[in-house]
Amino acid sequence: MEQAAEIEEIIGSLARIAECPSDYAADWESRTGGKVVGILPMNFPAEIVHAAGALPVIVQEDDAAISYGRSLLHEFYCGYTRSLVDQAATGKLACYDGIFLVDHCVALLGAVDAIRFELPDTPVFLAQFTASMDETTTRPQIAGRIGELRQRLEELCGEPITDDAIHRSIAAYNRNRGLLRRVYEMRRAGRIALSGRQMQALVKSAMVMDVEEHSARMARLLSLLEAQPPAPSAKVKLHLSGHFCHAPRPELFDMIESCDVTVVDDDIYTGYRFISTDVPDHADPVEALTGWYFARNNNVPCSTRAQKTVDWESYLGQALENTGAQGVIVLVPKFCEPHMLYYPELRKEFHRRGIPHLLIETEHEGLALEMLKTRVEALVEVIRRPAVIREPA
Amino acid sequence: MSVTTESANHGPGAPRPAPRANRLVSTRAGGEMVRNYWDNLFTARERGATVVWYNGAAINPILQAAGVEWCHGEAFGARLAAMHLEEPAQQEGEAYGYINELCSYARTTLGCALLTRKEASRRVEVDQAPGVPDKEVLAARLPPPDLFVNAYAGCSTGQQWDEISYRLFDKQLPFFKVSYPLLWGNKPDAGYLRGEEWDNASKYVAGQLYNLIEFLEHQTGNKFDWEGLRESMHYIKRAAQLRLDALELCKARPTPAVFWDWVASIAPINFLPGNQALVDYFQGVKTEIEQRLEQGVSALPNERYRLAFDGIMNWNKVGWLANKFAEHDAAVVCGRYTHNSFWHEPQLIDEDDPILGMAQHYLLCPFNHSAQNLAEQVLGDCETYGIEGIVFHATRTCRSATNGQLVLAKMAQQRGLQTMFFEGDVADESFYKDEILQSRLEAMLETIDVQRTRLS
Ligand code: SF4
Numbered sequence: 001m002e003q004a005a006e007i008e009e010i011i012g013s014l015a016r017i018a019e020c021p022s023d024y025a026a027d028w029e030s031r032t033g034g035k036v037v038g039i040l041p042m043n044f045p046a047e048i049v050h051a052a053g054a055l056p057v058i059v060q061e062d063d064a065a066i067s068y069g070r071s072l073l074h075e076f077y078c079g080y081t082r083s084l085v086d087q088a089a090t091g092k093l094a095c096y097d098g099i100f101l102v103d104h105c106v107a108l109l110g111a112v113d114a115i116r117f118e119l120p121d122t123p124v125f126l127a128q129f130t131a132s133m134d135e136t137t138t139r140p141q142i143a144g145r146i147g148e149l150r151q152r153l154e155e156l157c158g159e160p161i162t163d164d165a166i167h168r169s170i171a172a173y174n175r176n177r178g179l180l181r182r183v184y185e186m187r188r189a190g191r192i193a194l195s196g197r198q199m200q201a202l203v204k205s206a207m208v209m210d211v212e213e214h215s216a217r218m219a220r221l222l223s224l225l226e227a228q229p230p231a232p233s234a235k236v237k238l239h240l241s242g243h244f245c246h247a248p249r250p251e252l253f254d255m256i257e258s259c260d261v262t263v264v265d266d267d268i269y270t271g272y273r274f275i276s277t278d279v280p281d282h283a284d285p286v287e288a289l290t291g292w293y294f295a296r297n298n299n300v301p302c303s304t305r306a307q308k309t310v311d312w313e314s315y316l317g318q319a320l321e322n323t324g325a326q327g328v329i330v331l332v333p334k335f336c337e338p339h340m341l342y343y344p345e346l347r348k349e350f351h352r353r354g355i356p357h358l359l360i361e362t363e364h365e366g367l368a369l370e371m372l373k374t375r376v377e378a379l380v381e382v383i384r385r386p387a388v389i390r391e392p393a
Numbered sequence: 394m395s396v397t398t399e400s401a402n403h404g405p406g407a408p409r410p411a412p413r414a415n416r417l418v419s420t421r422a423g424g425e426m427v428r429n430y431w432d433n434l435f436t437a438r439e440r441g442a443t444v445v446w447y448n449g450a451a452i453n454p455i456l457q458a459a460g461v462e463w464c465h466g467e468a469f470g471a472r473l474a475a476m477h478l479e480e481p482a483q484q485e486g487e488a489y490g491y492i493n494e495l496c497s498y499a500r501t502t503l504g505c506a507l508l509t510r511k512e513a514s515r516r517v518e519v520d521q522a523p524g525v526p527d528k529e530v531l532a533a534r535l536p537p538p539d540l541f542v543n544a545y546a547g548c549s550t551g552q553q554w555d556e557i558s559y560r561l562f563d564k565q566l567p568f569f570k571v572s573y574p575l576l577w578g579n580k581p582d583a584g585y586l587r588g589e590e591w592d593n594a595s596k597y598v599a600g601q602l603y604n605l606i607e608f609l610e611h612q613t614g615n616k617f618d619w620e621g622l623r624e625s626m627h628y629i630k631r632a633a634q635l636r637l638d639a640l641e642l643c644k645a646r647p648t649p650a651v652f653w654d655w656v657a658s659i660a661p662i663n664f665l666p667g668n669q670a671l672v673d674y675f676q677g678v679k680t681e682i683e684q685r686l687e688q689g690v691s692a693l694p695n696e697r698y699r700l701a702f703d704g705i706m707n708w709n710k711v712g713w714l715a716n717k718f719a720e721h722d723a724a725v726v727c728g729r730y731t732h733n734s735f736w737h738e739p740q741l742i743d744e745d746d747p748i749l750g751m752a753q754h755y756l757l758c759p760f761n762h763s764a765q766n767l768a769e770q771v772l773g774d775c776e777t778y779g780i781e782g783i784v785f786h787a788t789r790t791c792r793s794a795t796n797g798q799l800v801l802a803k804m805a806q807q808r809g810l811q812t813m814f815f816e817g818d819v820a821d822e823s824f825y826k827d828e829i830l831q832s833r834l835e836a837m838l839e840t841i842d843v844q845r846t847r848l849s
């Protein structure tokens with residue numbers, strides 16, 4: 001097969017898996033006889049599920065319109081949480097032997113409580129991680145919660161989880177993140193021309209696939225990409241920011257890129273935020289996973305965490321300097337509290353640095369792409385001809 | 394009937410319904426105490442006091458014993474909304490970039506922070522500042538903070554909001570956060586006030602409160618007044634017990650007081666100092682209710698329905714809603730926000746060693762429970778107070794108050810209770826739809842009538 005065709009083929013197969021995680025999970029279960037555990041964004045240490053011999057799958061938003069879920073969660077919740085509940089109410093979470101989470105976004109907690117009500121026979125476990133990173137009591141609390149997770153997963157899977165197994169899982173996930181980060185580096189350096197849709201497929205599939213299997217495909221893909229000639233772009237370079245927990249619709253990326261734009265970097269969850277940080281070395285694997293929780297927020301700050309010493313906006317400013325991105329599109333899922341609360345801080349920083357930006361609110365029910373396109377074009381115009389207008393948002 | 398009838402607050406241009414809610418008179422004293430509290434706080438700077446801005450749980454006894462003055466952000470946001478003075482703060486927030494779907498408490502109070510900052514930087518007395526519109530004056534009057542403490546249970550927004558306040562003041566001020574686990578119930582022994590998770594969470598929060606005290610001592614240079622804390626908790630415990638006794642009296646049919654009266658008593662129990670005046674206030678409320686019972690005076694002239702109210706308050710609409718329900722002869726007898734909150738388990742407080750009991754009350758924030766826990770409390774109250782239907786306030790921008798509501802409604806229906814939802818918001822009037830409340834309330838009351846006919 002030609003290299004370009006093989007690249008397409010690998011990414012296409014990963015995209016198909018990412019689109020239908022339950023098919024993949026069912027197949028994996030029949031191949032291995034292991035348990036499949038649904039885990040929820042954004043801070044869950046998947047390594048511990050993997051070490052239990054189970055398949056951790058980050059439950060994705062489903063494209064289906066919300067139906068029965070309406071009777072369990074109000075319509076003024078973010079699309080992700082409404083979709084989760086709807087999936088529970090329509091039998092789409094049946095492929096999971098348990099649902100586990102550690103995050104405390106208020107909307108997510110409400111959604112999971114509704115799931116627990118709707119699926120009384122499915123184990124649903126919350127090991128709530130304290131979100132304030134600054135107090136001395138937090139670190140031992142997180143370690144304790146990881147210990148509880150370990151115990152609960154041992155019960156679910158019927159086997160003790162050894163330290164060695166966790167270390168092996170950490171190594172496997174670190175390798176996988178490293179492979180994905182390499183693709184990101186190549187995109188930033190203009191070495192490859194993968195589209196936003198394709199980049200998303202790489203990360204989303206990592207969220208749902210067996211890690212070794214995913215890494216094998218990524219390693220092959222990387223060797224192919226590295227053999228390709230550089231792909232510098234004369235288009236306007238943008239950074240995509242935000243969009244917690246679930247993936248923006250690929251059509252949105254297609255539309256943005258159709259406006260003479262190349263996306264050089266992002267900090268979205270189904271993007272760089274997910275792969276930014278490896279689990280640090282530590283003899284005690286629980287300590288290592290605890291360290292990861294803190295290290296991630298230092299690397300790519302998230303407004304769902306409360307930390308005095310880091311700022312998302314400073315991170316963004318630095319990221320733009322590194323990549324040469326000329327502007328930012330901020331993607332906020334409608335009703336996402338932690339993002340709405342933080343957005344003005346981002347905006348202030350963009351103004352201070354003279355960075356053009358555009359705010360786009362996304363919705364589960366679909367996007368007015370034509371209207372949004374006009375706004376993206378306006379942003380591109382501002383970047384190309386800075387004297388025109390300064391504030392398209 | 395000898396009791397004065399109080400008129401309601403009306404939205405601009407709204408038709409004025411016949412005022413029929415026979416509100417308690419004794420709660421007016423609370424209004425006065427709260428007004429005095431704020432007026433005093435507004436002068437904190439001139440008096441050289443150290444000011445803490447805090448959000449969430451009632452940690453004011455700790456702040457009092459630390460020798461600082463306390464400003465409860467949400468309480469001020471609620472006050473502005475109840476006085477229909479929230480607009481300047483919200484406009485300031487909007488100009489800063491807040492989307493209107495964001496928690497309106499946070500939007501209002503962050504707007505106040507922006508206005509306060511503006512005023513502080515002008516270094517002029519707000520009242521004498523030329524060109525400051527009247528309405529803006531109150532929103533801008535908070536004394537700038539010296540410290541921040543966040544202590545918000547049950548809601549990630551509550552915690553993140555202070556993270557923003559900290560940034561609005563340029564990350565210059567000391568800031569301490571108390572974190573609360575949600576009372577979720579992973580284990581079979583978990584439930585309201587019981588189980589290993591409850592014990593662990595209580596200890597975890599108590600530990601943080603000791604750390605908070607150390608932080609306050611360090612920041613203020615004041616030695617923490619433990620005896621002062623014990624004393625204020627002694628008074629708060631007595632006041633809380635009187636409030637509970639008074640609530641209990643409302644099991645009577647017809648009820649002598651309603652939910653809206655209890656809403657009027659939230660501010661005093663939530664953030665006023667623990668002292669004899671607080672005890673006297675709740676003694677006064679209880680006495681008035683006892684007198685009403687003796688004299689056969691009821692909260693509604695013609696109580697025909699007994700309802701519960703679930704959700705956080707719609708502060709713009711308290712008086713309006715009080716009359717709306719009264720017009721339909723519907724006594725809202727109990728509510729999660731009033732009955733399952735605010736030092737409502739005083740037996741947990743050990744006056745000699747109050748920290749653990751305080752931590753437990755903070756955990757018992759009415760929005761810090763799983764739906765299962767909520768059902769235990771809310772449906773338990775429905776039984777206690779002879780409730781026939783639950784009115785759910787689907788608070789548009791408060792996911793914390795709406796978590797679990799639809800599940801709770803299903804559980805209530807399984808027990809034969811009627812349920813209805815209306816949309817509104819904690820501090821943003823624009824989300825309130827009167828027609829929806831009106832039509833759904835009428836439909837629910839009709840169903841209750843039909844149910845009664847069937848049973849009779
Ligand atoms: S962080 Fe935002 S997107 Fe994620 S669950 Fe919370 S509200 Fe939804």
Ligand code: SF4
Nearest residue numbers: 496498548551791793
């Ligand atoms: S969303 Fe509700 S509970 Fe959370 S901070 Fe706002 S008003 Fe408070």
